[in-house]
Amino acid sequence: MYFFLGNLSFLDICYTTSSVPLILDSFLTPRKSISFSSCAMQMSLSFGTGATECILLSMMAFDRYVAICNPLRYPVIMSKTAYVSMAVCSWTSGAVDSIIQTSLAVQLPFCGANIIDHFVCEILAVLKLACGDITINVLTMMGSNLIFLVFPLISISISYVFILATILRIPSAEGKRKAFSTCSAHLTVVIVFYGTIFFMYAKPKSKDSFGVSREDITDKFISLFYGVVTPMLNPLIYSLRNKDVKTAVKNLLGQKYFTG
Numbered sequence: 001m002y003f004f005l006g007n008l009s010f011l012d013i014c015y016t017t018s019s020v021p022l023i024l025d026s027f028l029t030p031r032k033s034i035s036f037s038s039c040a041m042q043m044s045l046s047f048g049t050g051a052t053e054c055i056l057l058s059m060m061a062f063d064r065y066v067a068i069c070n071p072l073r074y075p076v077i078m079s080k081t082a083y084v085s086m087a088v089c090s091w092t093s094g095a096v097d098s099i100i101q102t103s104l105a106v107q108l109p110f111c112g113a114n115i116i117d118h119f120v121c122e123i124l125a126v127l128k129l130a131c132g133d134i135t136i137n138v139l140t141m142m143g144s145n146l147i148f149l150v151f152p153l154i155s156i157s158i159s160y161v162f163i164l165a166t167i168l169r170i171p172s173a174e175g176k177r178k179a180f181s182t183c184s185a186h187l188t189v190v191i192v193f194y195g196t197i198f199f200m201y202a203k204p205k206s207k208d209s210f211g212v213s214r215e216d217i218t219d220k221f222i223s224l225f226y227g228v229v230t231p232m233l234n235p236l237i238y239s240l241r242n243k244d245v246k247t248a249v250k251n252l253l254g255q256k257y258f259t260g
Contacts (some may be wrong), residue, residue: 001067004060005046006086008189011053018045019120020228036106039121044102047123050197051148052094057190058152058159059086064183065159069166097144104137105130149197156190189234189248196225 022042034042066077072252105123108130118125123141160183167179231260 001060001063004063004087005081007056007090008053008060008234011049011056012234015046015049015053016040016228016231018049022121023119023224023228028057034121039116039126040102040106043105043121043123043126044098046120047101048094048098050094051097052090053193054148054152054197055090055093056087057186057193058155059083059090060186061156061159061183061190062086065163067182068163068179071202093148097148101137101144103141108132108134108137136242149194149248153194160187192233193230196222196230 019042022057063078063083066074070077105126108127109132110129111131112129114129115124116122116129127137130137163179163183167176168177171181
């Protein structure tokens, strides 16, 4: 579990690093432009880390399933070779998907003012600026949504169905509470992350959508939420579910209160 949490933490750092500096630069300085190569790099990093996190969360759900439903076989099933391979698969698949989507996007012809109607170089906002046919981009995006959104979510749902069935068979209330506490943090992160990212990518937007509408503004803030707020919430959610961390926080607050 802690190995996957380490990967998730590093993912969140990469995710926010790819977007937050650009957002702050746009807000705090008069310069509102970005080079084409920098835009492509930022788009590739944010898309790749987002896709990787989708797969990683499904791997973490399987880890929780094995821990709760097959605790005696956990050291055998989740060996070092197994969980390292799962992490490598997550990172590799996210990188491959990012390279495909970004390479297809940068090959499109762009004309006009080339003004991105977004906080960052978000791939859907960039596609709206293309002058050519984006059918291939839309089709590959739909395939990416299926692989990185739908399939992992189905896998997570199946894992939690078995987890819930196992927890309900535990006779004691204390045992049920302890079993549920081992996966409640992960379930919270899944709901927050998938709830926002599904809203953005489950249905790719058309490039013919011009003008500022209520939907456009909502999309921007949803993107800002899962790009900034969600990575910030993840360590808080997991930390507050950790008994040692909660004890340390209580001791620290108690010490400050006593000193004051």
